[in-house]
Amino acid sequence: MIGIGIAKGLVQTARNLLGTYTDKDRLPTIEYPEERQALTEATRQFPFLVHDGDDPAKGLRCVACQICEKECPPKCIYIVKSRDKRVDYKGQMQFYPATFDIDYSVCMSCQICVEVCPFESIKMDTEFEFSTADRFRGLLFDKHRLAKSDAHYHRIHPTDAAESDAVMAAERAKAEAKAKADAEAKAKAAAAKLAPTPAASPEAQMEAPKPGSDTPTMPM
Amino acid sequence: MNRPTPESFVVRPRVDHEGTELEGDMLEVSMGPQHPSTHGVFRMDVVLDGETVVKLKPVFGYLHRNHEKIAEGTSYLGSMPYTDRLDYFCSLTNNWAYALAVERLAGLQVPERAEYIRVITAELTRLQNHVGLCGFLLQDMGALGTPLMWAFRQREKVLDLFESLTGARMMCNYMRFGGCRCDLPAGWLEQARTVVADFPAFLREFETLLSGNEILMARTQGVGRLSPELAVAGSVTGPMLRASGVDYDVRKVDRYGIYDRFEFRVPLGDHGDVYDRYMIRVLEMHESLAILRQALKGIPGGPVIDPKAKLRGFRPKPGESYGRIEGPKGELGFYLVSDGGPNPYRYRIRPPSFINLTLLEDMCLGRSIADAVIILGSVDIVLGEVDR
């Protein structure tokens, strides 16, 4: 009989309407500025630079190797390598980025910079409220705005952060062992000459293979 | 009204679908690119006689960004996030198709767990694509958003799963050559099982609302018929082909990944009209749920990426490969030519929504303009993929 399907549909919508008043599942809207959805740990929005310690200028992990700049699919990262080396937070001589800009308006949040970074220095942030009226410069973030502390990283991605800490600890142990061996060898070879404190160069660090990851090679 | 007709716009003998000769003045309507039901910036140059379509030429390219050219200047890995943006409804199947082509090119093996994760995510993608399409189709039919919003309500749950796995709801960028980017987070499988367990109840609700509805039947049955012969010749793939009664599912034919381990059926339509296309998608959702139940039960432990896979400095040997999967919209293929360099020499996507549009005019001729809208809806296009 014609009309029965329509009647069934009407009953179904009415049931759904009444359901919205009793069943939370039927009214899933989150009223955004007041309420917020709990972000999952994997949530990624835009990259930021991790720094150890409290001073972003000093503790930036980035050594300006420019891999992420090269790999970034939309080319939104811009790095100028420093001419000199400076002592980083770990007390090693390192290059550092003289300029590190990310254009968030171009960035597509793909996380490839994070994956290719051998130094655990660039990570994805969960913040997304960056709207600005300035079309051209408002979303061009320099290294001062990009730098966020390791504690922040631990807060937003605890599991990832623990993993990356483990990776770094292993690397550091390796580098130290190598530095020690180097120092001993050098001390043996030129005992008379006062050798400068051997610092783990970025190359040395990069040669150290990361457990659970591929061997980083420098495509430069 | 006396504009000269373009060469390609010569109107064939004008008859409606019942064979009646039409002899009214013709009205040329440009539907789109800004039109509520063209699913994006898509245009149909339609010549109408009364309300009957006597000529229809799809026009697109408004979203063309030459993705293939961009990919030639980007590393193999760098194209992966761009594949998300092809058919933005189904980023994970796009990822998979691309990864499959590259894996063939580079000879990478995918660990078993990764294969399971790929099947699970791909079937979830199919679920959310089909449910979204059913909503959009009914929206085109004038059912003012209710089915669409219900579909979206359910789709959100799948997207929640994607977010907790990949970090993004739609632009997942998850598969890697030789596996997946990361392992499943704790509790994800449980969450997925809940979603899969809840889905049939939703589908029942959806079907009560619409599948028996007289208006829906009257609007869709016999509309936009596509004969199996024409569908095969026109390279139509996916649910549209199966709605015409052709048994062809790349999951069964190529048995890529580990699809040969799962029991599932391929629903076939007999009429090839819009109603069949709608129902085939509903039935495919049931089959996807069956695959998901099996996959979620049988997923083994282990690594999720081939240890040989290289993230940086990935250079496959010179040669070419074509990899295809059964995407939710049809056969999604990637054709890659490598010259040994870090970037693909040629990177081609076989976009199902683009190719399924080839026969749009054949389906629409002689039908009314309201039918043209739902026929377009039933083709299931996403302009990000059509225009690339």
Next chain:
Amino acid sequence: MAMPLPVLEELKSLLEAALPGVRTELVPNGPVPAQASLRVAPTDADAAARFLRDDPRLRLDTCSNVTGIDWPDREEKTTSKAIVDGVEKETVEIRRVPGYLEVVYHLYSVSLKHGPVILRQRTANRGDDCTVASLTPVWRGCEFQEREVYDLFGVRFAGHPDLRRILMWEGFLDHPMRRDYVAPDDHEYEPTPHDEVLALAKAHYPAPEAKP
């Protein structure tokens, strides 16, 4: 019913036996040997395609994918040594190898569930004579894809019913997928941190302020 597809060598001999005068060439494919392809001359393409479609052993009834590849002109260096006047001299001969455009068809059989057979056609060169035979009369599904190849590569398909641009607009002159295509500097640049783009952007917009 799934039926094994003859291997490509066998297929080639089948084709050449059935169509005398049609010459095909096997193009090997290193990494995926199963996806080697068959090259036919544009003049023979239609006959070969019809054979592939209609032969009961093959029944390749759907043309899944059509694409173009651009192989630009390249220079080949050959060094030859010759003893001239008792002195060994090395002459470097630079030979220009003319490029060509290639159209690749991926054929599958829906009824017999096998494939792909990959068919290739080459144009004579990249300039004035880049015509190949259209296979749209054989497989309807090639229609839009051949239009796309025409649009992006500039391959002309003889016999195509409606060869117009499809993704680019009517009146666009160049073919953007060619390797030597240079994007015109006429669109609106968003300044990005990269200096070359920034420089272009500055040329477009008089810079209101310097970079901080």
Next chain:
Amino acid sequence: MASLDQIFVALKDWLVAFVPVALQPLAGALLSIVAIMAVFPGIFALTTVVERKLLARFQNRPGPNRVGIPLTKIRLAGFGQFAADGIKSLTKEDIVPRNADRIVHFVAPFVLVAPAFLSLSVVPVGRNMAALDFRETGLLFFFAVGAATELSVFMAGWSSRNKYSLLGAMRGIAQMLSYELPLILSSLVVVMMAGTLSLATIAERQSGVQWGVVHSWHVFTPWGFAGFLIFLTAACAESNRTPFDLPEAESELVAGYFTEYSGFKFALFFLGEYLGMFAISGVAITLFLGGWNAPFTFLDWVPSWMWFFGKLVGFILFFIWLRATLPRLRVDQLMDLAWKFMLPMSLVNLVVAGVWHLAASWPHLLRWPLCVAILALPYWLLSRGFQTRFKTRTYRFAEESRPAPATAAAGP
């Protein structure tokens, strides 16, 4: 309670008494106009919000719930939305296409709104509460004035010089003309039985009592029930509501005949459509649902106008419910429905009404089944025609055949 029932009548009489006797009819008319112009647009304003909120609920969304009293945190659950919408449409730029026929384009919305108000004026909203009480021609006036809507739709569609507008207008004309027929035929049944065209009298006729406590609404008879369903369906089509919203079919014709309207004129179209819907619902209430009568005699203490407006709200909610559920018909199907289904059914209904009248002396147990049978048989026959063309289908599945082992050519 009788005083509360007649409070507005008394108020009007009291106010009119202040002016000289010669001017009293004019003052009375003005007061009625003011009342109609205040009450129904008020209901319209609330309806827009309620419709949006309810539709949203049907769709599992909260709907508008932010706009309340400006500059305060009071949100009134979003019921300030109509004011915001009104201000928006008043202040928006009024865009007229360059090629439009400016005068017709300008006049069209007013041609829609004016008859809508006029047709509301004959609807008795309570006992003794019809603004215009045509003793013998109320229903005729309503249909005559209501027909002007078609004119407005075509004016809008034609003058906009837009192809969608034109198509929408053509659809609108065809639809409204076709559905006028079942609409009038189904109301003719009531006229036949009540013996008058006066809406107020028809409403009064339904205050009788049957089955002990139930007022004798026309809908409680076979012809009344069938007539009501036909009238309701045709009313949906007349007021362009889903599933008959083809003239403004969003997914096909963008916005149909008012595609090229913006700002206040668009709001006027909106207002006109809703007023038309109220008017036709009011007439349906008067003809079939007992007008301002209570359903049961023990509820007679509730003022009559409350009953009327309560029923009107019921109608509005029902229309919203339909809108949230149903897809839209196609033009030819719409015409088929009007001419091949509703017209025959309303003619049969006329016969049923005659039988009912002639069999007045029969016992209910005989009269009822006879009339129901006369109605059910053509209904069944007509719907069978539909069911042979469209039916739910069963689907087959591809036969499971393990494909042969991968050949070399099938890929690795």
